[in-house]
Amino acid sequence: MIFEINTDNPQPRHIKTIVARIRQGAIICYPTDTGYGIGCDIFSPKAIKRIIQLKKRPHNKPFSFMCYDLKNISEYAHVSNTAYRLLKKNLPGPYTFVLPGTKLVPKVMTNRQKTVGIRVPENHICHALLEELGSPIINTSIPVEEDAAIPTEFFQIEEIIGNRVDIMIDGGSAYPDPSSVIDLTGDVPQILRVGKGDVNPFR
Numbered sequence: 459m460i461f462e463i464n465t466d467n468p469q470p471r472h473i474k475t476i477v478a479r480i481r482q483g484a485i486i487c488y489p490t491d492t493g494y495g496i497g498c499d500i501f502s503p504k505a506i507k508r509i510i511q512l513k514k515r516p517h518n519k520p521f522s523f524m525c526y527d528l529k530n531i532s533e534y535a536h537v538s539n540t541a542y543r544l545l546k547k548n549l550p551g552p553y554t555f556v557l558p559g560t561k562l563v564p565k566v567m568t569n570r571q572k573t574v575g576i577r578v579p580e581n582h583i584c585h586a587l588l589e590e591l592g593s594p595i596i597n598t599s600i601p602v603e604e605d606a607a608i609p610t611e612f613f614q615i616e617e618i619i620g621n622r623v624d625i626m627i628d629g630g631s632a633y634p635d636p637s638s639v640i641d642l643t644g645d646v647p648q649i650l651r652v653g654k655g656d657v658n659p660f661r
Contacts, residue, residue, distance in 0.1 A: 460616070462628040465489070468586040476625055477590040484624035485509060487615065488587070490524075490579040490597065492552050492654055493608060493634030494615050496623060497524070497596035500567055506596065512622055513601050520567050521596045522554050522575030526588040531555075531576055534563050534594060541642040544659065550580040552654035554597075556641040567596075573643055583629050599634070608634040 459479075461472045480486060483505045485498045496512070498505035500523050510517060525531045528545055535557035537545065545555065559567070559574040568574055577597050579585075588595060600619055602608055609615050612628045620626055638655035641648035647660040 459624065460620075460626045460628060463583050465629050466582060468583050470586075473586045473590050476627065477587060479625055480587075480591055480595070485512075486595075486625040486627060487600070487619055487623045488583060488627040489581060489629035489632040490577075490584055491550075491581050492579070492637045493610070493632050494600050494612075495597050496600060496619065497521075497598065499591065500564060500594045500596060503564070503566065506564075506566055509596060509598065513598060515598075517566075518569070520569055520574070521598045522577055523567065523594040524577045524579060524584055524588060524597045525594050526585065527578060530588070530594075531557075531578070534560055535574055535576055536560060538642070538645075540645065540647075544640075544642065544647065548655070548659060550578040550585075552580070552635070552637045553577065554637045554639045556639065556643060556650065558643055571643075575639070577637060581629075583627060599636075610634060 463472055480499050483502045485505055487496050554575045554577050556573050556575055559572050563574055610631050610633050616626055636653040638653040638657050639651035640660050641650050649657050649660055
């Protein structure tokens with residue numbers, strides 16, 4: 459099923475329909491500020507298992523997930539005063555922040571260190587989905603063959619993944635540029651990956 463969503467003003471009726479399917483365990487493909495991704499509700503074990511198989515991902519390598527805002531993040535991660543200030547200044551944006559997870563996060567979404575990777579993308583479609591759903595959505599990249607270029611156009615992405623997910627959200631072109639990954643579990647930020655997000659505020 460394909461939904462064409464307005465990137466600036468997502469149609470509420472489409473968002474409600476998609477979220478209803480997510481609550482039933484649907485896997486979706488959607489645009490973010492770092493390219494198209496696939497995901498599901500983090501509280502849907504069957505859907506998570508499907509994405510693990512789809513990505514051919516080791517079970518001990520958890521996915522990052524998207525939250526609606528900083529208040530939402532505090533439900534799923536322990537945020538220190540230092541982390542709070544940095545998050546407030548740099549979100550939403552093209553970052554994945556590593557933080558200590560709370561007990562609310564399903565075990566399958568944490569690693570041995572009980573940390574989680576959290577995003578708040580600068581994308582209206584993502585915000586609308588998260589606000590309507592009320593819980594986080596997994597955020598992982600489109601699976602492509604090794605060394606293959608990740609496409610930017612929706613029709614190309616549909617050819618790759620369309621028959622393996624339940625819902626495709628057409629939000630126009632989305633250039634794939636990985637998020638910068640910042641570890642905020644300690645007193646001093648650690649830059650784990652330099653991506654689209656400016657890392658200078660964390661040096």
